[in-house]
Amino acid sequence: METIVMDKTFVKKILVTGVGGPTPRSFVRAVKYFGGAHKSSFEFIGVDSNPLAYGLYDRDLFEKSFVVPRADAEQYWDVMNAVVEENAIDAAIVLPETEVLEWSRNHSKLKRTIKLHLPDYRLAKELVNKYQLHTLLNGTEYVPCFLKLKPEYYSFDNLKNELGGTFWVRSTEGSSGLGSLKIESPHVLTQWITMNPDVSEFIATEYLPGRNMACKLLYFNDKLLASACAERVKYIMAKTAPSGITGNTSFGRLLNEPRLVDISADALNVISKKIGTGLNGIFTVDYKEDVNGKPKITEINIRHVAFTSSIAAGGANLPLDTLLVLFDEESRYSKATHYTFKEPYVFLRDVDAYPIVMKESDLLK
Structure with a gap:
């Protein structure tokens, strides 16, 4: 990418959300540790809804930190607006999926104009659901064979016929391999569904080795x-x-x-x-x-x-x-x-x- 020279006399203040997770901290490390001439061009302000979040107390990465409500809380935007205004925020990097969705849909609730880099909400909403993603790409060569699996009703024989004797299941939403397991027998699948009562919908796909x-x-x-x-x-x-x-x-x-x-x-x-x-x-x-x-x-x-x-x-x-x-x-x-x-x-x-x-x-x- 073309080198862009920034005015070093003016440090940009960047709000980073969800700093209790590894990805937001990794983003900041990339800039502060490997940013070369630009590593001092940005000051990072961290927020998270968990007061025990590690990133809130990492002063090597964040100049200031604040506990904020969850993205689905009624007070979320009032608190975020206060943080943005009181800290003269120039841009926000929004990283947890729940907050990407919230900001993509409701960033107009911001009272201060800041720089944002967000996907269209309609696109983001489709992509976070793995079954919807596979459906949108169905008919191309880009996705494996797949089926939706509802815990309350499914046929192992149908899954086996469509996907083969060995297949993969995972939650249609969520990260970190939520609900993921290699399935080779109906007994294992039944046990796995029982062990994941909070997963309301799975996607089953052909096993990719x-x-x-x-x-x-x-x-x-x-x-x-x-x-x-x-x-x-x-x-x-x-x-x-x-x-x-x-x-x-x-x-x-x-x-x-x-x-x-x-x-x-x-x-x-x-x-x-x-x-x-x-x-x-x-x-x-x-x-x-x-x-x-x-x-x-x-x-x-x-x-x-x-x-x-x-x-x-x-x-x-x-x-x-x-x-x-x-x-x-x-x-x-x-x-x-x-x-x-x-x-x-x-x-x-x-x-x-x-x-x-x-x-x-x-x-x-």
Whole structure:
């Protein structure tokens, strides 16, 4: 992406929501640790609804922090407006899905004009539901075979006939692999549904045994400005989840996968045209490869994901790109940058730890 030189005499104040989660903190780390000449151009103000949220007390990342109501609370916008006004906020980075939806729908409730980078609410609402996503892409080669699974009524035989003897189930909404498990027998499926009483709807898909990859696409006003790809290999606290997937990558690879960029961009174009919206925001398109090594889309996140600072450490700093474009209107339509990596880099992450990026050949044997 074209280098944008900002006025260093004026530090921009950035509100970051949901700082108790790893993704908002990863966004800020990408800028403060790997932002080069721009790392001091931004001051971050953190908010979260949980007073025990780690990020509220991380002074290495946030100059100030505030406890706010949940996004669905009646007082939410009154409190957010007070934080925005009293701290002279210039822009907001909204990252938890529930808040992305709330801000996309109701950001007109803001009393102060600030910079925002949000998807259209109609698009966001469709993408957060994995069954709706698969339905919108049905008829393309981009998604696996799938069926909706209602806990109160389903036929294992029908699932097996449509998806094969081994298939994957997960909640249609939610992150961190909510409700996810590999299913090989009716007994296991029955037990799994019983163990997840809060999941009102599952999606069942053909089992995809290949690589787990992600493609991040940065859009501003219907133009693709940047992309980067990575592979998830292992997960933090994987043993705590029956599926082995916690949604927080501990070991991964930075990838040069132009075909993922092409598929992701085309899939988003297909979806946005069906819904009748443009494309604006950051989208993380998740993939698993089928038995033939063909990538299939499993979900599309409407936000950054937790390893965003790891790819920033490798040179693909999409959080910094986001902020620089937000504050430079003239460069908004500059040529897209598709980040590639000169070396086969891997990244290592741990809970609240500084990410490590190195050549895979340098891993200890």
